Amino acid sequence: xxxxxxxxxxxxxxxxxxxxxxxxxxxxxxxxxxxxxxxxxxxxxxxxxxxxxxxxxxxxxxxxxxxxxxxxxxxxxxxxxxxxxxxxxxxxxxxxxxxxxxxxxxxxxxxxxxxxxxxxxxxxxxxxxxxxxxxxxxxxxxxxxxxxxxxxxxxxxxxxxxxxxxxxxxxxxxxxxxxxxxxxxxxxxxxxxxxxxxxxxxxxxxxxxxxxxxxxxxxxxxxxxxxxxxxxxxxxxxxxxxxxxxxxxxxxxxxxxxxxxxxxxxxxxxxxxxxxxxxxxxxxxxxxxxxxxxxxxxxxxxxxxxxxxxxxxxxxxxxxxxxxxxxxxxxxxxxxxxxxxxxxxxxxxxxxxxxxxxxxxxxxxxxxxxxxxxxxxxxxxxxxxxxxxxxxxxxxxxxxxxxxxxxxxxxxxxxxxxxxxxxxx
Amino acid sequence: xxxxxxxxxxxxxxxxxxxxxxxxxxxxxxxxxxxxxxxxxxxxxxxxxxxxxxxxxxxxxxxxxxxxxxxxxxxxxxxxxxxxxxxxxxxxxxxxxxxxxxxxxxxxxxxxxxxxxxxxxxxxxxxxxxxxxxxxxxxxxxxxxxxxxxxxxxxxxxxxxxxxxxxxxxxxxxxxxxxxxxxxxxxxxxxxxxxxxxxxxxxxxxxxxxxxxxxxxxxxxxxxxxxxxxxxxxxxxxxxxxxxxxxxxxxxxxxxxxxxxxxxxxxxxxxxxxxxxxxxxxxxxxxxxxxxxxxxxxxxxxxxxxxxxxxxxxxxxxxxxxxxxxxxxxxxxxxxxxxxxxxxxxxxxxxxxxxxxxxxxxxxxxxxxxxxxxxxxxxxxxxxxxxxxxxxxxxxxxxxxxxxxxxxxxxxxxxxxxxxxxxxxxxxxxxxxxxxxxxxxxxxxxxxxxxxxxxxxxxxxxxxxxxxxxxxxxxxxxxxxx
Numbered sequence: 001x002x003x004x005x006x007x008x009x010x011x012x013x014x015x016x017x018x019x020x021x022x023x024x025x026x027x028x029x030x031x032x033x034x035x036x037x038x039x040x041x042x043x044x045x046x047x048x049x050x051x052x053x054x055x056x057x058x059x060x061x062x063x064x065x066x067x068x069x070x071x072x073x074x075x076x077x078x079x080x081x082x083x084x085x086x087x088x089x090x091x092x093x094x095x096x097x098x099x100x101x102x103x104x105x106x107x108x109x110x111x112x113x114x115x116x117x118x119x120x121x122x123x124x125x126x127x128x129x130x131x132x133x134x135x136x137x138x139x140x141x142x143x144x145x146x147x148x149x150x151x152x153x154x155x156x157x158x159x160x161x162x163x164x165x166x167x168x169x170x171x172x173x174x175x176x177x178x179x180x181x182x183x184x185x186x187x188x189x190x191x192x193x194x195x196x197x198x199x200x201x202x203x204x205x206x207x208x209x210x211x212x213x214x215x216x217x218x219x220x221x222x223x224x225x226x227x228x229x230x231x232x233x234x235x236x237x238x239x240x241x242x243x244x245x246x247x248x249x250x251x252x253x254x255x256x257x258x259x260x261x262x263x264x265x266x267x268x269x270x271x272x273x274x275x276x277x278x279x280x281x282x283x284x285x286x287x288x289x290x291x292x293x294x295x296x297x298x299x300x301x302x303x304x305x306x307x308x309x310x311x312x313x314x315x316x317x318x319x320x321x322x323x324x325x326x327x328x329x330x331x332x333x334x335x336x337x338x339x340x341x342x343x344x345x346x347x348x349x350x351x352x353x354x355x356x357x358x359x360x361x362x363x364x365x366x367x368x369x370x371x372x373x374x375x376x377x378x379x380x381x382x383x384x385x386x387x388x389x390x391x392x393x394x395x396x397x398x399x400x401x402x403x404x405x406x407x408x409x410x411x412x413x414x415x416x417x418x419x420x421x422x423x424x425x
Numbered sequence: 426x427x428x429x430x431x432x433x434x435x436x437x438x439x440x441x442x443x444x445x446x447x448x449x450x451x452x453x454x455x456x457x458x459x460x461x462x463x464x465x466x467x468x469x470x471x472x473x474x475x476x477x478x479x480x481x482x483x484x485x486x487x488x489x490x491x492x493x494x495x496x497x498x499x500x501x502x503x504x505x506x507x508x509x510x511x512x513x514x515x516x517x518x519x520x521x522x523x524x525x526x527x528x529x530x531x532x533x534x535x536x537x538x539x540x541x542x543x544x545x546x547x548x549x550x551x552x553x554x555x556x557x558x559x560x561x562x563x564x565x566x567x568x569x570x571x572x573x574x575x576x577x578x579x580x581x582x583x584x585x586x587x588x589x590x591x592x593x594x595x596x597x598x599x600x601x602x603x604x605x606x607x608x609x610x611x612x613x614x615x616x617x618x619x620x621x622x623x624x625x626x627x628x629x630x631x632x633x634x635x636x637x638x639x640x641x642x643x644x645x646x647x648x649x650x651x652x653x654x655x656x657x658x659x660x661x662x663x664x665x666x667x668x669x670x671x672x673x674x675x676x677x678x679x680x681x682x683x684x685x686x687x688x689x690x691x692x693x694x695x696x697x698x699x700x701x702x703x704x705x706x707x708x709x710x711x712x713x714x715x716x717x718x719x720x721x722x723x724x725x726x727x728x729x730x731x732x733x734x735x736x737x738x739x740x741x742x743x744x745x746x747x748x749x750x751x752x753x754x755x756x757x758x759x760x761x762x763x764x765x766x767x768x769x770x771x772x773x774x775x776x777x778x779x780x781x782x783x784x785x786x787x788x789x790x791x792x793x794x795x796x797x798x799x800x801x802x803x804x805x806x807x808x809x810x811x812x813x814x815x816x817x818x819x820x821x822x823x824x825x826x827x828x829x830x831x832x833x834x835x836x837x838x839x840x841x842x843x844x845x846x847x848x849x850x851x852x853x854x855x856x857x858x859x860x861x862x863x864x865x866x867x868x869x870x871x872x873x874x875x876x877x878x879x880x881x882x883x884x885x886x887x888x889x890x891x892x893x894x895x896x897x898x899x900x901x902x903x904x905x906x907x
Contacts, residue, residue, distance in 0.1 A: 038496055324824065339839030342806065348834035350845065357821035357851040365834055368842040 016109060019121040023136035030130045037130075042315035042347045043286040048229055048255045049201060053171035055138045058084045062091070065195040066162050074408075079158040080104070083195075085140040085172040085202070099151030099184070101144075105175060108144040116144065119179055123207040123235040129259070131231045135173045135205040142175035142204075147184040149211075156187040156217075156406050163193070163200035163228070172202040178218075182211035182239075189409060193224040199254065201229040208235065210242040212266065217245040219409055222256055223416060229255040240266030240295075247404050248275040249413055251420060253283045261290045264298040264326075275304040276400040276413075278420055279312025279344065289318040293326040293356075302333040305400050307393060308344035317349040320363070324355040333363035338370070338396055370396075390423040458507040461485060464612050467512045471581050474588065484601035484611030491605045498797040498829060499737050499766040501710060504675060511613045511646070569629055575659075576621040577632055580648050583619035590621055594652055598681040598718045598745070606677040607714040610646045614679070617648035622657035622688070631887055633662040647678040653688035655721065660691040660887060676735075678713045686721030686748070691729070693886050694742075695894055697901075698734035705764025705793075708736025715742035719751035719777075727754040728771065729885045731894045733901040736765060741799065743772035746780035746808075753782040756882040758894070760901045761794030761826070770800035770817075770831075775808035775841070784815035787879050790826035791902055797829040804841040811841040819849040820878060822871070822902070872899045 035044035060083060070091055073079065080102070081091035087104035094102050108116045124132040143159050161174055180186050194200050210216045222230065230253070236244045248258050262271040277285045291300045306314040320331045337346035350363040370392045378388035394417060401417065404410040418424075456463070464485045468478040493504070570577055576587060583591050601611040622628055653659050663680075676698070682690050692715075701708025711734075717726035728742040738761075744753030755771035773782035782802070790796040798817045819828035830847045852874050860870030876883075876895050883891045 327824070337836070339836065339841075342839050344839065345835070345837040347836070348832075348845075350830075350832060350847070352819075352830040352847060352849055353827070354819070354821070354829065354849050355827040357824045357826070359821075359849060359851075361849040363830070363845075363847050365832070365845040366843065367834060367836045368844075369839055 015117040016120060020137050023121065023126040023133045026127045027130070027133035027137055030128075030133055033130050039288060039317070042313070042317070043255065043257055043284055045231070045255070045257065048284075049171065050169045052169060053201065054167060054169045055171060055173065058166050058170050058172075059086065060084050060164050060166050062088065063164055063195060066091075066164070069162075069193065069195070070160075073158075077158055078155055079160055080143045081160045081162070082141060082143075082174060083162045084164060084166075084170070085142075085161075085174045087141050095153075095155070095157070097151075097153065099148035100153055101146040101148075102157070103144050105139065105142045105144050105177060108177075116177065119177055119207065119209055121207075123209065123237050124205060124233060129233065131203050131259075132205055132233050132235075135175055135203050135233070138173045139175040139205070140173055142177070144177045145186070145188070146179045147181060147186050149181045150183040151181075152185045153187070156189050156219075156409070159188060159190045161190070161192045161202070161204070162195045163202060164196040165194075165198045165200040168199060170201065172200070174202060174204045176204075176206040178206065178208040178216065180208070180210050180214040180216045183213045184211065185215040187217040187219075187406060189219040189221060189406070191221040191223070192228070192230060194226060194228050197227070199227040199229065203231045205233045206235070208237070208244070210236060210238045210244055212239045213241040214239070215243045215245075217405060218247070219404055219406070220246070220248045220258070222248070222250040222253060226252050227254055231257045231259075233259040234261070236262045236271070238262060238264050238266065238269040238271060241268045242266065243269070244271045245403075245405075246271075246273050247400070248277075248287065249401075250275070250277040250285050251416060252278070252280050253285055255284050257286045257288070259288045261292070262300070263292045263294060264300065265294050267295045267297050269295065269298045271298075271300040272403075273300075273302045274400050274403050276397050277304075277306040277314055278397070278417070279306070279308040279310070279314050280420075281310045281312065283312040284315075285312070286315040287317070289316075291318075291320050291331065293320070293322045293329045293331060296326055297328045298326065299330045300332070302335070303400060303403070304335040305397050306335075306337045306346060307340060307397055308337065308346055309340045311341070311343040313345050313347070315347040315349075317351070318363070319351040319353060320361055322354040322356050322359055322361065327356050327358045329356060329359040329361065331359070331361045335363075335365045336396075337367040338393065339367065340393070387423075390421045394418065394421055394423055457510050459509070459511055459613070463511050467613055467615070470512060471584075473581075473584055476592065477584055480596070480601070481612050484608050485613075487602040488605065488608035488612055491602075491608055493605050497739055498768045498795065498799070498831070499739055501737055501766075504710075506609075509675065512615065566630065573626050573629060574623040575626060575628055576619065578619055580614070580617040580619050580650070583650070587619070587621065590652065591619065591650070594681070594683055595650055596681075598683060598716045599679050599714050604714060606712045607679050610648060610677045610679045610714070614646045614648040617650070617678070619649075620651040620659060620661065622653045622659045624654045625656045626654075627657065628659040631660045631662055645676045647676075649678070649680040650683075651681070651690060651692070652683045653685060653690050653724075655686045655688060657685075658689045661693070662887060662890060663692070663694045664696045674708075675710045676712065680713065680715040680742075682717035682726055684717065684719050684721060684724035684726050684751075687723045688721060689725040689727075690717060691727045692717070692742070693890055694728075694730040694732075695886075695890055695897070696730070696732050696734050696738070697897060699736075700734050700763065700765050701736040703763050705736070708765070709734065710737045711735035711740065712737075713740040715740060716745065717743065717753070718745045719748050719753065719780075721751075722748040722777070723750045724748050725752040725754070727752075727756075727885065729756040729882065730758070730769075731882070731886070731890075731897065732757070732759040732767060732769060733897055735767075738765075738767040738769050741770050741772055743774070744782060745774045745776065746782065746811075747776045749777040750779045751777055752780070754885075755782075755784045755786070756885045757786045758789070758879045758882045758898070759786070759796055759798075760789045760898060761791070761796045762901055763792040763794060765792075765794040767795070768797040768799055770798045772801040773803070773813055774801075775804045775811040775813070778807070778809045780808055780811050782813045784813070784817070785881055786815075786817040787882055788817070788819040788828055789822065789875060789878075789898075789902070790819070790828050791822040793825045795827045795829070797831060798847075799831040799833075801833040801835070802843055802845070803833075803835045804838050804843065806837045808838050809840050811838065811843075813841075813843045815845045817847045818878070819847075820875070821849065821851045871902065875902065
C-alpha cells in the first residue's frame with residue numbers, strides 16, 4: 001500500500017493523474033463502508049471483503065477453464081478478454097468497423113486516444129461513492145469503446161472478465177469506459193466469471209456517455225459467480241432523446257453488489273433498467289438503483305425480480321429522483337421477490353424523491369410466494385406440484401429475460417434459468 | 426348516587442388544589458441545561474420513588490452516550506440541549522378577560538373550524554366560569570370510568586398510586602435506550618397520561634387528553650402509557666384540531682401501548698402545533714416515539730393520525746405484532762405547507778403467526794414544504810402467514826414542494842405476503858375542470874378533491890375528530906392554490 005500511496009503523493013502532471021489523485025484522496029476519507037452507511041445497510045461489505053486486500057495487479061496464466069470457455073464461444077463474436085483485470089489481446093476479437101474505436105484502457109491512457117481525459121471519472125461520483133473512488137484511483141485495465149456520430153453497431157460486443165484467484169486477498173479493479181456519440185447505437189454484454197475454485201474479489205466500474213438521440217444497451221452477466229465477491233458500479237449520462245437499456249442478470253454469487261445510476265440530463269431521454277437475481281446457498285445479492293430525472297419530459301422504467309433459495313439474501317433499493325425542473329416526468333418502478341425457502345430473505349427499499357409537481361411516478365413492490373390459485377389451476381390440469389412450481393417460477397422471472405434484445409443472450413439466460421430450476425420442459 | 430357524586434366532586438376539588446392548578450403558586454424553573462442534578466431535581470419535584478429516579482438516571486446515562494441520528498429527511502439547525510429549561514412548575518395561564526383579547530388570527534381559525542364559543546374559551550384560556558362547567562363534565566366522566574375499573578390519570582399520579590403497573594410496563598415497548606429522543610424523554614419527562622383498562626372492559630367513552638384534569642402544561646416531554654388487558658377495548662384521542670401556540674420548540678414525547686389477548690387499542694392523533702410563519706421562522710419540532718406492542722394473541726392496535734402542524738414532524742407510530750393473529754393498522758394524513766417538513770410513517774414488525782398489518786398513508790405537500798413517508802415492514806422468520814398491505818400516496822400542490830417515499834421491506838419468511846404501492850401525482854387538470862364547470866372555485870375544488878383523497882384515513886378517525894379534521898385540512902391548505 002505504501003508504494004502506491006507514494007505514487008499518489010507525486011504532483012500530478014496530466015489531467016488523468018489529477019483525477020486519480022483526487023479519487024485517492026476521496027477514498028482515504030471515505031474508506032470501506034460499514035452497514036451503518038444507509039446505502040450499504042443490507043450488505044455489510046466491510047466484513048465480507050478481506051481485511052488487507054492487495055491492489056497490485058496479478059499476472060496469471062490462462063488456465064484450462066478460461067480456454068475451454070473461450071473455445072465454446074461463437075468464433076465470430078466480437079470480444080475483449082481480461083484475466084484478473086489484465087487485457088489478453090490473443091484471446092480477443094476486436095472488430096474493425098469505421099467509426100468504432102476499441103482498445104483497452106491502459107493503452108488509451110498511454111496515448112490519450114479519443115480524448116479519454118474528457119470522459120474518465122466524469123460520470124462516477126468518486127467524491128461520495130466509496131468503491132468508485134477506489135476504482136478510479138487504482139484501476140488496472142478495462143475496455144474503452146468509442147462510437148462516432150451516427151454509427152450504428154449491429155453486433156453486440158462481449159467483454160469477458162475472468163478471475164483466477166492466486167491470492168485470496170487480491171482485490172481486482174477493472175473498468176469500462178463507453179462513449180456513444182450523437183445518433184450512434186451500441187450493444188454491450190459484460191460477462192464476469194470465476195475461473196477458479198477459490199474466492200475472488202473485484203470492483204468493477206462502467207462509465208457510459210450517451211449522446212443526443214443515441215442508444216446504448218448493456219447486459220451484465222454475473223453467471224458463473226460462485227465464490228465471487230463482486231462490486232459493480234454502472235453510471236450512465238443520458239443526453240436529449242437518448243435511450244439507455246441495462247439488464248443485470250445474477251445467478252449464485254457469494255456477495256454481489258450492483259450500483260446503477262442513470263442521469264437523464266436532456267429532454268425526452270429514456271432509461272430502462274431491469275434485473276433478475278437468483279440466489280442460492282448463502283449468496284447475498286444487492287441491487288442499488290438510482291434514476292435521476294434532471295430534465296423535463298423524460299421517462300424511466302425499472303423492473304427487478306428476485307428468486308431466493310436456501311439461505312440467500314436478496315436486496316433491492318431503487319430510487320427515483322425527480323428534480324424541480326423535470327416536469328412531465330413519467331417514472332415507474334416495480335420490484336418483486338419470491339422466497340422459495342424459509343431461511344431466505346428479501347429486503348426491498350423502493351424510494352421516491354420528487355420535487356416537481358406535474359409528474360407521474362409510482363412504484364410497486366411485492367414479496368411473497370407462488371400464487372396458490374395458479375398452482376391449483378395447473379395441478380387441476382394434471383401437472384404435478386413440483387413441475388407446476390417450477391413453471392410458475394420460470395414464468396415469474398422470464399419477464400425480465402424477455403426484455404433482452406440480443407437473441408443468443410436471451411436464449412442463454414432462459415436456458416440457464418431452466419437449468420437452475422431443473423425444468424426439463 | 427348524589428352523595429357519591431358530591432364526594433367525587435369534593436375529592437376532585439381537593440386534588441386540583443393539591444396539584445396547584447387553581448392556586449396561584451410561584452413560578453419555579455429548573456436552571457437551564459441538562460445534567461444529572463437536573464434529572465434528580467425533576468424527580469424530587471415530582472416526589473418520585475427511588476426506583477423511578479434510578480430509571481431516569483439510567484436513561485440519562487444512555488442518552489449521554491448517544492448521538493442525534495442523521496438519516497432523516499428533514500433539516501434543522503443543531504439543537505443546543507443545554508439551552509433548554511427541562512422543568513417548569515405548572516404556570517398559571519395569563520388571564521384573558523374575553524375572547525376579544527386573543528390573537529385575531531387564532532380566533533378566525535376557531536371560527537373556521539366551527540369550535541363552539543364555550544370550547545373556544547377553554548382553548549384560549551379565557552378566565553370565565555367555564556371551570557365549574559367543565560369540571561362537572563370531568564367528574565361524571567371520572568365516575569363512569571371508576572365504575573368500570575378504568576384507570577385514567579396523569580403519569581405522576583400513576584407512578585405514586587399504581588406503581589406496580591407502571592413498573593411492570595414503563596419502558597417495555599420503548600426502552601430507555603431505544604433512540605436518542607426516547608432516552609432524553611425517559612430522563613426528563615414531566616408528565617403525561619396513564620391508562621389501564623381491566624380485563625373484559627370496553628371503555629365506555631373515548632378517552633381524550635383534552636378532558637384529563639391537569640392536562641395543561643404537561644410540557645414538551647410527555648410520556649403516555651396505555652395498557653389494555655385481556656379482551657378490553659379503548660379508543661384514545663390525542664391533541665385537538667384547534668391551533669396550539671407553544672413556547673417550547675422541541676417536543677420529544679414517548680407513547681407506549683400494550684395490548685393483551687384479544688384487546689384492542691385505537692389511538693387517534695390530530696396535531697396542529699404552531700408550524701412557523703409563512704417564511705419558515707419558528708414553529709415546533711415534533712420528534713415523537715410512538716410504539717404499540719400487540720403482546721397477546723388476537724390483539725389489535727390501530728393508529729390514525731392527522732398531522733397538519735409543527736415546523737418539523739418526525740415520527741413513526743409503530744406496531745410490534747408479537748401475539749399470534751394480531752393486527753396492526755396505520756392510517757395517516759400528513760399535510761405540509763409553506764416551509765414545513767415532515768418525515769413520518771410507520772413500522773410494522775411481524776413476529777407472531779398469522780399477523781396482519783395495513784398501512785394507508787396520504788401525504789399532501791404544498792408551498793415550499795417537504796413531505797416524506799418512511800416505513801418499515803419487517804417479517805421475522807417466526808411470522809408464518811404474515812400479511813401486509815401498504816399504500817402511500819403523495820399529492821403535490823405547486824411546483825416548489827417535494828414528496829418523498831422511503832419504504833423498507835424486510836422479509837425473512839416465505840409464507841408471508843407483502844405488498845406495497847406508492848404513487849405521486851398532482852391534482853389532475855381534468856378533475857379541476859370538472860369542478861370548475863360545476864361552479865366551484867379553484868380553492869373549493871382543491872378542498873373537495875383533497876378531502877376525497879384523504880377519505881380513506883378520515884373514516885378511521887372518531888366521528889367528531891373526522892369532521893374537524895376535514896375543516897382543518899382546508900385551513901392548512903389555504904392560500905396554496907393559485
